[in-house]
Amino acid sequence: MIHKQSIFRWLAVALWCGIIFYFSSIPSLRITYGIWDLILRKMIHAAEFGILTFLVYKALNPKNKPQTKKALIWAFIFSFFYAISDEIHQGFIEGRHANILDVGIDSLGIALVGWYLVKRNY
Numbered sequence: 570m571i572h573k574q575s576i577f578r579w580l581a582v583a584l585w586c587g588i589i590f591y592f593s594s595i596p597s598l599r600i601t602y603g604i605w606d607l608i609l610r611k612m613i614h615a616a617e618f619g620i621l622t623f624l625v626y627k628a629l630n631p632k633n634k635p636q637t638k639k640a641l642i643w644a645f646i647f648s649f650f651y652a653i654s655d656e657i658h659q660g661f662i663e664g665r666h667a668n669i670l671d672v673g674i675d676s677l678g679i680a681l682v683g684w685y686l687v688k689r690n691y
Contacts, residue, residue, distance in 0.1 A: 578628035585624055586651060589617055593655050596664030614671055615678030622648040622682040641686055648679045 625647045629640035652675035660667035 572631055575628065575631040578624070578631060582621070582624045582628050585617075585621055589621065589651070589655060590658065592617075593659050593665070594662055596662060611671075611674050614674045615681070617678070618648050618652050618675040619678035619682040621651060622679045623686070626682075626686060641683060645679055645683055649676060652676065652679070 622644050626640050626644035629643055630637045649672075652672050655675070656667040656669070656672055659665040
C-alpha cells in the first residue's frame with residue numbers, strides 16, 4: 570500500500586526538479602555584483618542539488634529508518650544524473666552553456682548533504 574506521506578514526498582521531489590528546470594531555462598541569471606555574482610551562483614548550484622538529494626532520500630525512506638544505505642546511494646545517483654541532465658539542458662538555452670565544472674559544484678552539494686545524512690543516521 571502506498572502511503573500518502575510517500576506520495577507527498579515524491580511530489581516535493583518533482584516540484585523541486587521543476588524549479589531547477591525552470592531556473593535553468595532562464596537565459597541569464599546574472600546579478601552583476603562582480604565576483605560575488607559568481608560565488609553566489611555557484612553556492613546556489615550546490616544548495617539546489619543538496620536539497621534535491623535530501624528530498625529524494627526522504628522520499629526513498631518514508632519511515633525514517635536509520636542506516637538506509639540504499640536510499641542514500643540512490644539519492645546520490647538520482648541527484649548526480651539530474652545535475653548532468655541540467656547542464657545538458659542549459660546547453661540548449663540561448664545565453665547559457667553547459668559546464669562540467671557546475672556538475673562538480675552540484676556534486677559538492679550532493680556530497681555535503683550525504684555527509685550530513687550519514688552523520689545523522691550512523
